[in-house]
Amino acid sequence: SGKATGGGAGAGAAAGGDGVTTGPGVTATTITVSALTDLTGPYASFGKSQTQAQQLYFDQVNAGGGVCGRTYELVVRDHGYDTQKAVAAYTEVAPRSAAIVQFIGSPMITALKQRIDGDKLLTIPMAWATTLLGSRAIQVTGTTYDVDMINAVEFLTKEKGIRSGDKIGHLYFEGDYGESSLDGSKYAAGKLGLRIVEQKIKATDQDMSAQVAAFKAAGVKAVLVSVGPRQTASLVGVSLAKGMDVPFVGSNSAYAPQLLATPAGPALLKDFYYVSAGTPVSAQNPGMRRLVADYQAKYPGETLDSGIPTGWSAAMIVDEAMKKACAAKDLTREGVLNAHRSQSSFGGDLGTPMDFTFFDKPASRSSYVLKPDKTALGGAVVFREAAVSELAKDYPVPVG
Amino acid sequence: MRAALRSVARPLRAALCIAVLAAAVAVPFYLEGFWLQAGLFAMSAAIGAIGINLLTGATGQLSLGHAFFLAVGAYSYVFLSSDLGLPTPLAAVAAVIVAGVSGGLFSPIAGRLKGAYLGIATLALIFVGQHILFNAEPVTGGFNGRPVPPMELFGLVFADTPELVVLNVPFGSLERLWFLGIALLAGAAAFARGVLRGRPGLAMNTIRDHEIAAGVMGVPVARYRAGVFVLSSMYGGLAGVLVALVFQQVVPDYFGMLLSLDYLAMITIGGLGSVAGAVVGAAFVSLLPQLLTRYSDALPLVAEPGSGGVSPAEAARILYGAAVVAVVLFLPGGLAGLAMRLGRVRSKELRWAKSAPAPASRR
């Protein structure tokens, strides 16, 4: 029976007519890349813009003749943030994919980490927990949540007059996102002699009154926010209403432009910032301009959010790896990984420069500080240019 | 005349069983990983479903907490084997027992509450369980869970390594687990059947139908309720162990409320109170979404992912919901009931699902 099971790097590796050794997912004419995304679950909005951006990217590459004489084929599987479905989808697509350009949901990725490693399948997770570091096949893009938070804390001390001895609140989600953010804030706080007041919540919590009350009681001077947009809105809104007028700094996923339309909009515009390694879509550099233009052309009327550049650059990373691998005439999974890991300064207009040569540290440590803005595309503008904070520079990242 | 039916039915049954078994053995040689994995999920689900069917179907005790016991099983297996270093088969058995014990700890509730009240009381298990899974990091590994040590039975490791090739088919973890799954499911089903057909089954059904009468006829009602609850938790635990072996990594998110609801859906779709029903329903519920996701591209009326419109996953959900409703509306007794009626072999566990006729209701 000619059945193929997943697993086993280079399973069925063969030399194509053009002298390029190929692995799973690569035929003489196509390179199959997969996106395991969430289009129906909690991260649907994010997943949607990412997937569309990546579709756009590969269409453009294919239009330009593809890579290595082959065209890309993007297989999209929507797991709706359900572990079992994600694992099933991975088992299905992995054997016939050359890379995974997008994998949303760190519980799912964590569940599959071993297998991804075993399959040597280049995977770009759309989650930035330190737990995802330490695997050669998995490439966490940009900064990790904790690095972002460190930069955030430093931003507070530099520009918002937080000084040693002050208390700052940290509202965070149960789970990888919230808890690795907390690692960062704790580290920074420790270094700067600040006290962190923790408030942990679940993604299903809607009303932050209790948390605000607790922060207020503790007398925090600022609040870090590593939760979802809903909770951010509630937090900021309630705080102001209750007369707790302090700066808020959120992680990348804490903000969504949709919020500006809600009653919490004004509050967010007042004194809320968020840190991200990704350049906001409103950035005025040529690369971003073009991307936005193309995107709006292809998907008119769709909301513009950070998912677009993120997805785009993820696709670009894979594409680069393929190009390099092609040059080395080796499109096996091993070859693709080698090619990928050989890039030391991957950069562009869409995010802070990244170094892929190691995989036990975040690829970048510098993050922008962004500020909501009604008028701007994607609802946010750069408030402070990307920078690596002193603290972040020599922060020992907990791995795995 | 029923006897006659049976005597016809028996050889038929036997033949059928053999055919099914043969097919089951052949599968790993022909189908690829995705299918094996889907199958394994289905088997695990079936085991769990049989368990909750003993509770909800046969004894009339609603439970929304089944996922919790899967979690207990899965995590205990991991903990016992990797932290306490038990040999994996032993760890598996122990895990099932732990699940049973945790079910037993709940018996003050399980023994006293009925119907809706018990159902929602068991919700507590889910939420408290999730809380523990996320917070008891030393044991559970917190949010990112823990890797699952592969089962090792008589020197055979249920993992991809060491490589193993049977009839020039590479036998990875899935292929190997397949057989384990088959064995476990068969065992679990046979056991449940025995229970339902035997003395305990009658007691359970009577508790469901007339609690006081059951007591007066000598059935220790509370103890039985608790007992069945324990048994069904053990089934849950076993399902948990199997699913953990398939996942190779346990993560807390999986064992949430949706899973519990799925189990209820399974036994309803399949047919309340019957083993066959549980199995059929489990297969249906756990395979449907995976298939729809897989063939999303091929499906009519389902839009390309990300392009708006009804996405595959949504289509899957909708079909799933519709199936639950449709079965109850049009197939009293569930899919299994249908099969029974087609095969004109009626099984006693199934009857109650059809509503009681007149003279019974002289209340």
Added chain:
Amino acid sequence: MPKRNQPVGSDGGDGPPELVVNEVTVRFAGLTALDAVSFTVAPGSVHALIGPNGAGKSTCFNVLSGVYRATSGSVRFGGAELTSLRPHRVAALGVARTFQNIALSPHLTVRDNLMLGRHRLTRAGFVSAGLRLPSARREAVRHGARVAEIAEFAGVGDALTIAVGLLPYGVQKRVELARALCMEPRLLLLDEPVAGMNGGERREMAGLIGSVRESLGISILLVEHDMGMVMRIADAVTVLDFGRRIADGPPEEVQRDPGVIRAYLGDYGQGESGPGDSGGPSAGRGQA
């Protein structure tokens, strides 16, 4: 997991002990359903418990079978004090009962309903049943045979494979009796066994109860409003009214007792169709 309650058949052979109800009182919010009621059921006798509706007869049964807790008083059956026992413990002592409102599992077959009666005499638990251990198998066969025998005796022999719910009421009543017999009781409590039956059927049921007593020699406590039947088969009668005992003794005496007539019988036989007596004449009288 449930364990067996009693050594199998330990109480099968030997004759039944005496049932002594002593000063039993049952109060519910507001009302006293039983008020210091005492009576004694002699071994092997048929003892009738009669009284107006709401007098406390079923309550008394519920106390005897452990469904209600007595507020005070004692019920001794042989060596055991019943008032402190839960229903299944009482059953374990060989006390079986039928219910005023049929309490069978409508969806189970007659056989399964009867097999439940064997619960206290069988031992197969989850494990042995699940693993179909030989012991469990043998047990099932043995007791299955006895169940068939009893069904035959109770006249439901050829209904064994029918779902109880589909049977007419009268037959269900018989099934209830059969289920009680399947417990191999030493004391049988019958709550209105012939309610809802016509003359012929009443006569048959009466006969059946009679032959139970003859062939098994067990004690029977009977609640019944059909005086004809009570007079026909009871050895002793206790009369309750508003939870109090107003008379006690052999049927004839009780029947003559003015208190009983006032509280319960009224113009005895009015609209009454006890087998044998009073049926025809009363019909005639009605015509007038």
Added chain:
Amino acid sequence: MSGEAGPGIGGPETVGPGTAAPGTAGPGIAAPETVDRRSEGLDIRGLEVRYGPVRALRGVHLAVPRGTVAAVLGANGAGKTTLLRAVSGTLRFHRGAITSGTVAFGGSRLDGVPAAAVVRRGVVQVPEGRRVFARMTVAENLRAGALSVPGRRAAAARERVLELFPVLAERAHQRAGLLSGGEQQMLAIGRALMAEPSLLLLDEPTLGLAPLMAARIADTVRQINAQGTSVLLVEQNAAMALALAERAYVLEVGEVTLSGPAADLAASDEVRRRYLGVGMPETDRPVGTDPGPAQQRHERTRLARWTA
């Protein structure tokens, strides 16, 4: 079968299959009455009822003229309850249906009419086996009985019911499920009377009632009948039923095998033997009754003791 006027209406007594005609013969009812009756009271013609495969009634003709009491006798499983269900429109609750024949009351058809509508036409049934609303109080049960009549009248009806069954007044705020069997029976009847029926269907009203109370019910039936309510009475207590009714019908395995003036039936040996249980020789078995297991020669058989 259903079309032409079956013997059940006209003739003094019907000779059903397998039944010997009783000796006595009562006066027949003339045709014109039949006509007028059809417009007036309850009129059932050629009724057949099935529960799925089970045929519970077959070619039943039965009439209850306005202001009269008719009794239906029959062994267990004969189809008495089914008959009442067919009238009150509750067959569908038991997966049963009228497969042919008609049921008419006051000139308009009842078959196929939903139960609630039947009640609004003044036909009220006391269901078999009490069926009180266990979780509601006695008062609320009575209230439920009066749902189909305006408030003022309900209050009056309540008065009557409570004086008829004083115990219900005592227990007004107790939950019906906790009442004794007989008390529940009284409640069930009282609840039906709340609706001020013009045709009352009673299914074994004296079931589980003490002799005194049974007599009380009998009187009640006479009373309400005197006030113009027609009554269709299913009663195992044949003596009482025959005493109350002008006309009686005997059902056997779903067929009317005997009908005529109650007095005549009460006099017939057949009825006396089988339904009054009078002078029934031990050996003799009722013929043609429900072929089900009901009748067995148990008086003969003895049960051996169980030895472990």
Added chain:
Amino acid sequence: MAVFLELLVNGISVGAVYALIALGFVVIFKATEVVNFTHASLLLAGGYAIARLHPLIGFWAAVAAGIGAAALVGALVEFLILRRAHVGSRGVLAIVTIGVDILLTTELTRRIGTEVLALGDPWGDRVLRIGPVTVAETRVVALAVAAALIVAFLLAFKFTGWGVAMRATAEDAETAALMGVRLGRVSLSAWAVAGALAAVAAMFLCVFPTPGLDRGTAAAAMKAFPAAILGGLDSTTGALAGGLIVGVTETLMSGYQSELAFLGRGIGDAAPFLVMIVILLLRPSGLFGTKEPARV
């Protein structure tokens, strides 16, 4: 102390919303003895209608329309599905409602997509200051409305024919029909009412302090389960009590989570269920629930 008060008041204020949701469960349970899992999606439906309509026809009209819409959905669910399900056990019906919920929720979340929809309510983010304590105006209104509705239903169930008919039907449909109860209408009205209640609850659920309606909103319905149960599934009073208990427990537990860190952080979500368990141990049918009359 001030903190405690603040938390307490906040707890009560969210409790009010939970109570409203729980009331919906209770109405259905009283009328049909079904545990209604569809309630979550009824919430969503009501909220969605309001959110979509208020820009066009203004808030109050939108609320009215939303209530109507949700009532309609509820009625349809009853008419198209539950009425046609002839099953023995209420448990099975509960499972049907799960199926229906999946259907509705999927469709609604698909429509809501990635938006966060504001309801355009008049209260905005105004808060009342009572000494040291502040509480959102929306919540004060919610509490008032909840109390009013609950009293209304308490009376309705006890004293109106509708209420009696409903309870009768729940207990024994056939006999209810023999009382002249039009079964169809009764359960239809029950579901319509439940829908309407859901819409009202949704209105308060999606305004300040929460940013608005989005696909996650329905999750809040989960919290109403322990509320309904510990109050007693068939007791309107219980719904109120339960809602408040859940709200307060949750708020206090999360407010004091730093002090309670040893229980693990985020205990706030598990706590209500623990309370529920304790109460059920003491009173198996909830605080105000009526327990089955058990006699033979």
